[in-house]
Amino acid sequence: MKGFKSYVPVIISILLSFIIVLIMGLTNVKNPNKIEELYNVYIDGELIGSVRSKSKLEKYINSEQKNLKEEYNVDKIYVPNGIDIEKSYTYKGKILSEKEAYKKIKENKSFTIKGYVITISNKEDKEEKHIYSLDKSYFDKAVKNVLYTFENKDNVTKYRKNNQDEIKTTGSTIENIYIDQDISIKESFISTDEEIITNVQDMTKYLLFGSLNEGEEYTVKFGDTIETVAFNNKLSTEEFLIVNPEFTSKNNLLSPGQKVSIALISPVLRMIVEKNVVEDVEKPFETEEKEDSSLASGTEKVEVEGVNGLQRVTEKIQYVNGEELPAVITNVEVLKEPVKKVVVKGTKKSYSSTGRVYSGGGSPAVTSGIWGWPSISPYKITSTFGYRWGKLHKGIDISGCGYGSPIYSAGNGVVVETVSNCPNQGSYSSRCGGGYGNMVWVKNDVGNIWMVYGHLTSDVLVSTGQRVTKGQHIGYMGNSGSSTGTHLHFGTYLGGQDGTGTPFNPFSIY
Ligand SMILES: [Zn+2]
Structure with a gap:
């Protein structure tokens, strides 16, 4: 109890200050020399002035930025990132009207809308890419669209439903589908300075091309084929078919004057599809050489023609965005052995021997x-x-x-x-x-x-x-x-x- 007495003056002074604050709040004195509740507005940590009401300033911003609301089809516009509005009881700077504060903010920063930041980071080089999206569902849907540009939709559906056809002779099955990157999606206030994606179609385009810019077009000339147009414009034929989905095969005909896209694909995702593939490939024949001293040197004749055999090869293949990575052969079954080619070479010395001369010519x-x-x-x-x-x-x-x-x-x-x-x-x-x-x-x-x-x-x-x-x-x-x-x-x-x-x-x- 001895200690309590020494605390009494402290307790009294705390109580007094509460009372003072309470009275000031109730009387709402307009005297600028007196302390009142204000909101200091900071741009990147620098005080630009104070406003009396935070909510009024926010309402003012929201009502002034109608064009942004229309552009993004959202019902609220928020203060820019880097703006802090903090409650303060100490009178420091100039008191600004909502309009004045709004003008100062607008001169310095872009307003924000609520959206999602999608961060994609590569596992190998840790390189990060940020995509800004109004809605997070756009990303999920666009990822599917991207997958379908590289892999047949029916095959993907069968894989998902676990009812792929078993390989009896030759064919392929999907073993795994995944994105080989770290992806995080976070709700955030996004500056309207950023490229904000507002629909699935744009998101798909962005994931495939790495940008929303319109790709270049090419006007077909007489004699062009899909293969030549693609190669001359740095595209593989598969890529050409992706950027021109109206064509279904590289053998489709082009007509002179027709406009085709030659946009370069630059996939943002590393979409991996793993497959088990069984195919029959030829087993090449070997060649055996025999010497014959009764034949002139430099001459040769085929004693037995070689015939290729056939083998059934099972491979595990990974595809990155539709392109095959090195395969691993897991099984080889010989269906038909090849027939060895036998060549008889003459060894008899002759002055007229010429041998084979290759003309070269570049x-x-x-x-x-x-x-x-x-x-x-x-x-x-x-x-x-x-x-x-x-x-x-x-x-x-x-x-x-x-x-x-x-x-x-x-x-x-x-x-x-x-x-x-x-x-x-x-x-x-x-x-x-x-x-x-x-x-x-x-x-x-x-x-x-x-x-x-x-x-x-x-x-x-x-x-x-x-x-x-x-x-x-x-x-x-x-x-x-x-x-x-x-x-x-x-x-x-x-x-x-x-x-x-x-x-x-x-x-x-x-
Ligand atoms: Zn290579």
């Missing part, structure tokens, strides 16, 4: 037989030569043979460059070896053709200056550099390496 159309295949069989071509998302894929991707499977030189030539110091495990963001990782560049003897074998393991078996022959083991299939799975990037160029030479479709030499 054209990549080289006779078959000169070139070997760089991987073992079976294999899967998961990315062909051509444009993807506005970038030229300067070669083909061969996968399915497995990590560490041998890579062979496709022709005779000289090794002009090797890279073997990249980590074996690929990373999407790693630019080791200019993206090709561990690699071998060969300048071939014929046709002025240069070849690159990319994404190898670091165990590269050849070195610069070394001669290689067709079929020579030069390295191992790997996943180094900018690679999304075990595969060989096989590129063919005319006249030089990447940068100086002209890339062409490797299939044109086979």
Whole structure:
């Protein structure tokens, strides 16, 4: 009880101040020298003045911004982000009317509406993208639309309902569908400075093209086909069909004068579809060479014609926005064994022997037989030569043979460059070896053709200056550099390496 007495003066003074505040509130004195309840208005932390009523200022803003309400079809406009309106009893600055405060705010900032911020971040590089949407349902619906541009809607529905047809001979089933990114959706006040998406159609467009800008158009000329128009405008034919949904196949005819879209696809999402695929592919025959001393040297004859066999190959394939990533072959069943080709070569010395001479001439159309295949069989071509998302894929991707499977030189030539110091495990963001990782560049003897074998393991078996022959083991299939799975990037160029030479479709030499 001794302590209580010493608190008495403190308690009394607290009570007194309450009474003073109470009296002031009741009497509502208009004397500016006296303390009254005000709201200080701050723009980015800087006081611009005070208003008497926060709610009146908010109402004023809401009533003045009719145009914004109409534009976004919303019934309320809010103060900009960065504006703070704080209750205060201390008289500091100028007292502003609602109109004056509104004007000052408007000069400095854009007003806000209630909406959603959709944040999409990549798992690999942590890059973040923000999308502003009036309603969050637009995003969910647009994601479905995007999926349907890359994957057949019926297949997706069957997968969702768990009633896909079982593969009896050949065919494919969807095993998984997901977005390989972190996505968060938060309600927020969004500045009307931002591009705010107000319908599903725009959201779909944004997710596919990365912008709402109108893409370019092209006027069809005589002789154009979907394939040539697409390639000349940096689109794959699949992308052309996505941006021009009125066409259903690359074989559809174009008519001169017709306008088509050549908008570049730049998908915001990484939409992954995983499939189990069973297909029958040829099993190539092998060639056996026999020597015959009764035949003149340089001559050869085919004793037995080779016949390809057939094998049923089961693969797991991941598609990113419709594009195949390196496949993994999980099973091979031989349906029909190939028949070995037997060639008899003469060894009898003759002065008139000429052998085979290749005319060269700078054209990549080289006779078959000169070139070997760089991987073992079976294999899967998961990315062909051509444009993807506005970038030229300067070669083909061969996968399915497995990590560490041998890579062979496709022709005779000289090794002009090797890279073997990249980590074996690929990373999407790693630019080791200019993206090709561990690699071998060969300048071939014929046709002025240069070849690159990319994404190898670091165990590269050849070195610069070394001669290689067709079929020579030069390295191992790997996943180094900018690679999304075990595969060989096989590129063919005319006249030089990447940068100086002209890339062409490797299939044109086979
Ligand atoms: Zn590639």
